Amino acid sequence: MxxxxxxxxxxxxxxxxxxxxxxxxxxxxxxxxxxxxxxxxxxxxxxxxxxxxAGREIITLDSTTFEHRLEALGLGWSRRYALAEIKHLRVTEYARASFANQSAWAPPLIGSGHGPLAFDYGAKTLRIGSALEEAEARLLLAQLEARLPRRLDED
Structure with a gap:
């Protein structure tokens, strides 16, 4: 490019x-x-x-909110989700072959994003962690579950 x-x-x-x-x-x-x-x-x-x-995804949790921030060079935007509305937090299969998932090369500007960590929010399935391998996503999922007030994979 x-x-x-x-x-x-x-x-x-x-x-x-x-x-x-x-x-x-x-x-x-x-x-x-x-x-x-x-x-x-x-x-x-x-x-x-x-x-x-220089891009990165940042996940922040507090007692009521799950925040997903996309940022590069200090500029970015955040999306906040009410924890009570998040359902079925999970790791999904994710194609990481060399050119199989080129959408991960660009920031998810619109839509539900891309990545192996997924959750349902209302009628949408949102995906985050575009640079994560499946094993890394599982480790992140375990860390998130340890900090969540309730298990989101059972809803």
Missing amino acids: SAWLVGWAFGEIQAATELLNPSENSPSLFMAAWITGWTLGGIYVVSTIIWQL
């Missing part, structure tokens, strides 16, 4: 130059739409590289 960014930067500079200094035959509307999509693609790739180099 880093090598791809070199080509991306060349395209971005060329398109921006064309848009800012149009000739009579320049398709300005097309260039504006193209550079918007091109820029969004570049932002996605840069954020993916940052996630791969």
Whole structure:
């Protein structure tokens, strides 16, 4: 992806130059739409590289809340879940072959996330721990269960 960014930067500079200094035959509307999509693609790739180099998932528990934070370079967002609403905390099978689960390479920005540690919350199944192997997820599950006020795998 880093090598791809070199080509991306060349395209971005060329398109921006064309848009800012149009000739009579320049398709300005097309260039504006193209550079918007091109820029969004570049932002996605840069954020993916940052996630791969400095991203982390942080789990925090208190007596009523389970918090899952995604963070890279000190910036991130948290999702909080009421412990009373979490059901069936478990480790699921997770494909970790080289290219089988490429979604783990990028932060889970939308949806239920990805990873081998799962739990049901309302009508959704949420997954966390994208960098964990199955054995690591089992160790984390044991640590979480030891700190939870009730067992969440029995509901």
